[in-house]
Amino acid sequence: MHDIIKAIERGRYKYMADLKAHCELSYSHSVSVAQTAYDIGKLLQLGTQGLEKLAMCALLHDIGKATLPHDILSKPTFLTHQEQTQMMDHAKIGGQLLCSLTFCEEIRAGVAHHHEKWDGTGYPDRLKGDEIPLLSRIIAVADVFCALIAHRPYRMPATPFIAVEYIILEAGRAFDRDVVRAFCEVLKKRPSSPALTAIPESLRLGKLTAHVRTGIVTCGGVDLYLTKKEYMLLLFFIQNRERYIKPEDLYQKVWNASMERNTNALRGAMKRLRKKIKGCGYTINNSRTEGYILERE
């Protein structure tokens, strides 16, 4: 850790070169997060100084990862419980690293708390709502968006559409609603953004209509009460109509996690979803070799 502190001390941005040398993926991710966070901050009218701090904080947000072993950072499969705990420490370690340097308190706190969640279920300190520094709340949204649409050694990238959907659904739970609102505005202002062009107002299949921006599904105009996971599953099926979907894809895209830990969750959600869409004339069939498919009954 001492070496990293020295490296950062050599120049304000020198640490970026060190992070790049240690893990190219974390480096490029930090740059993308900084760009998106900056755009959100601009929309939230942070002012010149605030934006400078935000950009700096976003560039540094994963600096704690420079202390993690290489094989964890580039592991091609899902992390073990122990490795996950080690990985989660990067936020706290990042804060500690900056504490010993001359970075201002706002940047240090922004880095240390970028994995807190609005409802208090995040880490390292389970801060809730406004207790979470604004810089962290902005970085959290940019971080998840950039991570989901990027390729990872252990999973395929999510489509921008699914990533934005996930963020909208998590507003008020994982993320600050105001920041999510600003994030959506940012995407609207990027005419060439694949995320924006990929988001339709609604998706239809027979009597089923998924109202994408509100996260509500109706059947012949009547609301179906779906949980977030059921909604994401159904949306995935509607998008991939008439195609079998491998369970691995569902675990990765809907649960963003491994198959082993979510087998029962998938079965349970699938069973409930089948029941809820029965009246719409659709069912989800399962073929042992090919996976799941949404079909007319």
Ligand SMILES: [Fe+2]
């Ligand atoms: Fe992080």
